[in-house]
Amino acid sequence: MQLLAVGLNHTTAPVSLREQLALAPEQLGQAVQAARGWFARIDPHPGAHVDEAAILSTCNRTELYAASAAPNSLDASAHFLADYHRLNVADLRPHLYMLPQDDAVRHAFRVASGLDSMVLGEPQILGQMKDAVRLADAAGGLGTYLHQLFQRSFAVAKEVRSTTEIGAHSVSMAAASVRLSQRIFDSIADQHVLFIGAGEMIELCATHFAAQNPRSITIANRTMDRGESLATRFNGQAIRLADLPERLAQFDIVISSTASTLPLIGKGLVERAIKARRHKPMFMVDLAVPRDIEPEVARLDDVFLYTVDDLAQVVQTGREGRQAAVAQAESIIETRVQSFMHWVGDRAVVPVIRDLHESSEAMRLTELERARRLLARGDDIDTVLEALSKGLTAKFLHGPQQALHSAQGDERARLAALLPQLFRNRR
Structure with missing residues (x-):
């Protein structure tokens, strides 16, 4: 799954364009469902995962946040925004920011914290983001990734506002x-x-x-x-x-x-x-x-x-005086971005770990059933246990050995360096 944020704001587009993408709260649910449908149509493996989407629309920005496994999902997001609002994508694209993965996460954290607002540190955007998330959830747009992204965005915003002076003396x-x-x-x-x-x-x-x-x-x-x-x-x-x-x-x-x-x-x-x-x-x-x-x-x-x-x-009055607070806030955000991306990385290997457990369990049950048949036949218990352990070892090593024999050149060298780490005795 790729996380992304695609949209425009007061720094990239004039109000004459922003108003063409603006959505009232009662329109957000339908737009979220349309975005999910858009990704599903271009997904080469429909049904293998659930595309997620949420849309934030205020006077200063319209942004699509998504988690999708569809190919070229960033480009697809730009086309969705243009198509949904009946605009020419070539005219819209120069005004869009298209942010993948950690850039999207960083952007969400900065928006929630008021660092990306016209009024630096203004608190209103956090409430607007919470409303957008609530509406996206009601429309079925949130899944594991976006739910976690926004919950962490809210937590980061609270941390920034409670530990820095980012909102002090802001001009509303x-x-x-x-x-x-x-x-x-x-x-x-x-x-x-x-x-x-x-x-x-x-x-x-x-x-x-x-x-x-x-x-x-x-x-x-x-x-x-x-x-x-x-x-x-x-x-x-x-x-x-x-x-x-x-x-x-x-x-x-x-x-x-x-x-x-x-x-x-x-x-x-x-x-x-x-x-x-x-x-x-x-x-x-x-x-x-x-x-x-x-x-x-x-x-x-x-x-x-x-x-x-x-x-x-x-x-912008007084913005210069808040630069120290901005630097402090950015440091907090960067740390939290890295933490979130570590969580995303862990999520990415969950299917691999699940497959390993399932295949290992199948091997274990096969060898255990064979051992039970031998014991029921009256074979010596020590002989049966020896055969059980050898059978399990052979099955676990078969895949890595085959991969090593089939690989060539740099790939074989990488496997040769990796396999001892994977099978090192951890007693």
Whole structure:
């Protein structure tokens, strides 16, 4: 079985491509099953093993983790991602990282620990990975290899966060949004803030903006119950998404992060809002992938639209000061990678050891049955035991002797050096 991780993230692909590969949580199970089916179709020995798959999809990355014995499984993974999302593999491949074996394990450990995030050390990715693993397990995607990989990923992440300062002083996407808005407005306290969505990211953003005491906070969400629950926490109000066309012009700051697969706010809607505001500036942050706000909105005068990629420079603040923690975290990860690959190596020889036990047991039973027949016939017990021991020895040595006689050149020399180690007396 080959372990692999194939995907793209904020360092290899722009948001315009990432949103084409993004999958909502309710879509992950079907995608995992499709990936397993893809590997099974190209497996020359179907049924001999079980292909495993899990998919992690966030605003910054979409990654396929797999364990497969299919030939060229790395290349097959790239073709799967392109085919599943109806993309040209030649256009997608330059943006993909394709990591086999220990590189895949190292990547999973780094992702879980927050070392591969746009916000270095951010904790949100660990929860997202745990959710992805839970959904993959429910879809039948996890087997021995991936289950062990992710459990160790979570353990490594806990070790990194508890023994290093990797998350200290990190600038979150929410904090970066506040900083950017302060470049547009002298005081957030004078502004009306609208949050679209009611998930974890919006909750985090609302917490940061609420600390600036804005004039008002409004939550727009598909379901009023959830929107009202979040709005109550920040002394705000809730509206329905359907009310946006009539209400958008009232807001100076708009932060959006939903799981919608299509934009919620189009250029025309924002144009009308800006006109109604008499061209008073509007600051907008789209934290969703796929995007909630049409990219064309950025071309409008008096509108300042930022995406997750635009926030990258802001969130790098303080990164240099955490390099010592990064080095410490990388050292921990490297040690754990080697430990995991040792476990993988042990797993690889399990079938060989099982076959040796089975063949040895068959030899033992054959010789034992022969000895019992001789004893039942009345033969001398010492003679029978002597024959039993010689028979077992001859059978155990037959295979190695045949291999040694059949080999030639370097292969014979390697066997000649190896066999004495295998049959050395261990008393």
